[in-house]
Amino acid sequence: MEASTALKVEGVSVQFGGRPILDDITFELRPGELTGLIGSNGAGKTTLFRVILGLQAASSGSVRIGADGDRQAVGYVPQKFLLDPDMPLRGRDLVGLGIDGHRFGLPKPSKSRRQRIQEMLEAVDAQGFADARVGQLSGGEQQRILIAHALISRPHLLLLDEPLANLDLRSAKEVVTLLSRIATEQRVSVLISAHEMNPLLPVMDRIVYLADGRAVSGTADEVIRTDVLSKLYRHHVDVLKVHGRVIVVAGEGDHDDEPDHGPVEII
Amino acid sequence: MGHVLHALIEPGFFSSSPVRLALAIGGLVAIVASVVGVFTVIRGQAFAGEALGDIGASGGASAYLAGIGALWGFVAFSVAAAGAMELIGVQRVRGRDLATGIVLGAGFGIAALFLYLGTTYDNTSGATVTILFGAIFDLTSSELPLVLGFGLLVMVTLAGLYRPLMLASISPELAAARGVPVRLVGAAYLISMAVAVALSAVTIGAILSTALLVGPAAAALRLTTRPGRAIATAAVIGVSSTWLGVLLAYDSYDWTASHKAWPPSFFIVTVVLAAYLLAGRFCKSGRRGRGLSA
Numbered sequence: 359m360e361a362s363t364a365l366k367v368e369g370v371s372v373q374f375g376g377r378p379i380l381d382d383i384t385f386e387l388r389p390g391e392l393t394g395l396i397g398s399n400g401a402g403k404t405t406l407f408r409v410i411l412g413l414q415a416a417s418s419g420s421v422r423i424g425a426d427g428d429r430q431a432v433g434y435v436p437q438k439f440l441l442d443p444d445m446p447l448r449g450r451d452l453v454g455l456g457i458d459g460h461r462f463g464l465p466k467p468s469k470s471r472r473q474r475i476q477e478m479l480e481a482v483d484a485q486g487f488a489d490a491r492v493g494q495l496s497g498g499e500q501q502r503i504l505i506a507h508a509l510i511s512r513p514h515l516l517l518l519d520e521p522l523a524n525l526d527l528r529s530a531k532e533v534v535t536l537l538s539r540i541a542t543e544q545r546v547s548v549l550i551s552a553h554e555m556n557p558l559l560p561v562m563d564r565i566v567y568l569a570d571g572r573a574v575s576g577t578a579d580e581v582i583r584t585d586v587l588s589k590l591y592r593h594h595v596d597v598l599k600v601h602g603r604v605i606v607v608a609g610e611g612d613h614d615d616e617p618d619h620g621p622v623e624i625i
Numbered sequence: 626m627g628h629v630l631h632a633l634i635e636p637g638f639f640s641s642s643p644v645r646l647a648l649a650i651g652g653l654v655a656i657v658a659s660v661v662g663v664f665t666v667i668r669g670q671a672f673a674g675e676a677l678g679d680i681g682a683s684g685g686a687s688a689y690l691a692g693i694g695a696l697w698g699f700v701a702f703s704v705a706a707a708g709a710m711e712l713i714g715v716q717r718v719r720g721r722d723l724a725t726g727i728v729l730g731a732g733f734g735i736a737a738l739f740l741y742l743g744t745t746y747d748n749t750s751g752a753t754v755t756i757l758f759g760a761i762f763d764l765t766s767s768e769l770p771l772v773l774g775f776g777l778l779v780m781v782t783l784a785g786l787y788r789p790l791m792l793a794s795i796s797p798e799l800a801a802a803r804g805v806p807v808r809l810v811g812a813a814y815l816i817s818m819a820v821a822v823a824l825s826a827v828t829i830g831a832i833l834s835t836a837l838l839v840g841p842a843a844a845a846l847r848l849t850t851r852p853g854r855a856i857a858t859a860a861v862i863g864v865s866s867t868w869l870g871v872l873l874a875y876d877s878y879d880w881t882a883s884h885k886a887w888p889p890s891f892f893i894v895t896v897v898l899a900a901y902l903l904a905g906r907f908c909k910s911g912r913r914g915r916g917l918s919a
Contacts, residue, residue: 445795460804
């Protein structure tokens with residue numbers, strides 16, 4: 359039986375020391391869809407991820423994963439991933455830890471386990487570097503291994519925190535294509551956070567746009583509009599579409615008072 | 626052939642009971658320290674290991690003053706220090722060096738006092754050297770079951786922690802997201818490390834104990850690309866270094882006309898360093914398929 363909802367976030371608010379970080383966030387993700395969580399730095403993307411992962415308690419509201427609310431059914435790719443080049447760990451080993459790394463005790467090697475790891479590595483096109491030390495791989499290669507690590511436990515939901523942040527344009531494109539393919543083939547709901555929406559535009563089914571702790575969600579056409587985003591930012595912004603790319607610019611006059619929360623500017 | 630063997634291994638080596646005890650306890654300790662050390666190196670906690678050893682020195686000194694076995698002192702003080710570091714904030718990477726340094730300073734002050742008291746009023750300066758630099762040939766057979774018991778405890782704990790500890794060492798964020806109690810696992814590891822350091826303090830001394838913890842592991846990391854093999858390789862390097870060190874120390878008795886043997890700790894540490902440097906020449910990256918045979 360397949361869940362019709364991969365993730366349901368309802369009225370989630372988070373406060374740190376009385377300061378609201380997230381304010382009444384509501385959205386829903388469906389299996390097989392790729393969703394972009396778009397917002398500038400400090401908009402609350404990482405906090406929202408932490409709430410979904412159960413690492414941060416919400417002041418109010420609820421988060422429900424899949425049909426049965428199983429938190430183990432979330433795959434996660436963190437933003438910060440720095441591994442020493444000397445670390446004796448192959449991509450293959452890291453993917454294997456995705457199966458049972460959270461359980462106590464020693465790993466139990468078996469033929470079926472090796473087979474499962476191999477299949478996962480093939481699904482993310484990582485066979486070519488699966489036997490190298492993870493710390494010596496390029497950013498794009500590490501992303502593939504981390505995606506395989508997150509996917510091998512067959513989650514309903516795959517969360518990726520700024521996966522494109524440190525990638526060159528070509529690697530970013532490859533990772534985006536891969537994630538889009540994974541969403542469709544594995545029937546998993548993929549949620550990607552990014553401060554830059556353009557690399558995701560060609561593949562995004564839906565968008566959750568976060569500004570100042572508040573969110574609007576819907577298809578790109580529903581969300582990336584002058585009226586919708588102006589309402590979200592609580593001051594006038596212009597949405598410009600140039601050569602298939604989107605640029606959000608702050609309107610005149612009223613953006614001086616809150617320089618940190620200004621819209622994302624895209625080159 | 627017989628001449629060569631005689632030149633390498635002095636007559637009486639294997640029939641001497643202090644040597645046999647040194648090989649047995651030294652080997653056990655080397656296995657435990659090297660295996661634990663792989664995680665020490667991976668987690669970047671070598672400084673914490675050094676501090677635990679130095680603080681263990683105060684434990685060894687106070688055990689000497691109290692007239693009980695040095696091992697108990699090493700273990701008690703190292704474990705207490707690990708607890709103090711954990712409370713101060715060793716779980717945060719940025720807090721680690723600071724927490725370690727603070728506990729280290731306080732602990733070593735106590736060592737200075739106890740060693741002073743022990744040597745000044747008992748007129749046995751040998752205790753200071755034994756505690757700080759070890760005396761593997763002076764071990765007593767009553768220490769063997771103790772070392773075996775503590776060693777087993779550490780190995781069983783580490784086997785239980787293995788997967789979540791590996792995940793938490795790779796990325797605390799990733800581990801936490803999978804529901805691993807990252808702080809608890811880190812604390813349990815730190816205590817295991819304290820016991821391992823205390824064990825190696827018995828053989829090569831409190832000050833040198835980090836060499837056995839970190840050296841074989843660092844060498845092993847260069848030789849293999851897999852975590853399991855790194856651990857096995859570290860254990861082999863640790864045991865070989867200890868045994869070779871013991872042999873060289875035994876042989877060194879006949880190196881000079883005055884028959885002044887050099888301390889085993891010196892040889893063990895030197896062999897470990899040599900292994901590390903040698904491993905650098907066979908460094909393995911496993912890059913692009915080459916690692917298939919790694």
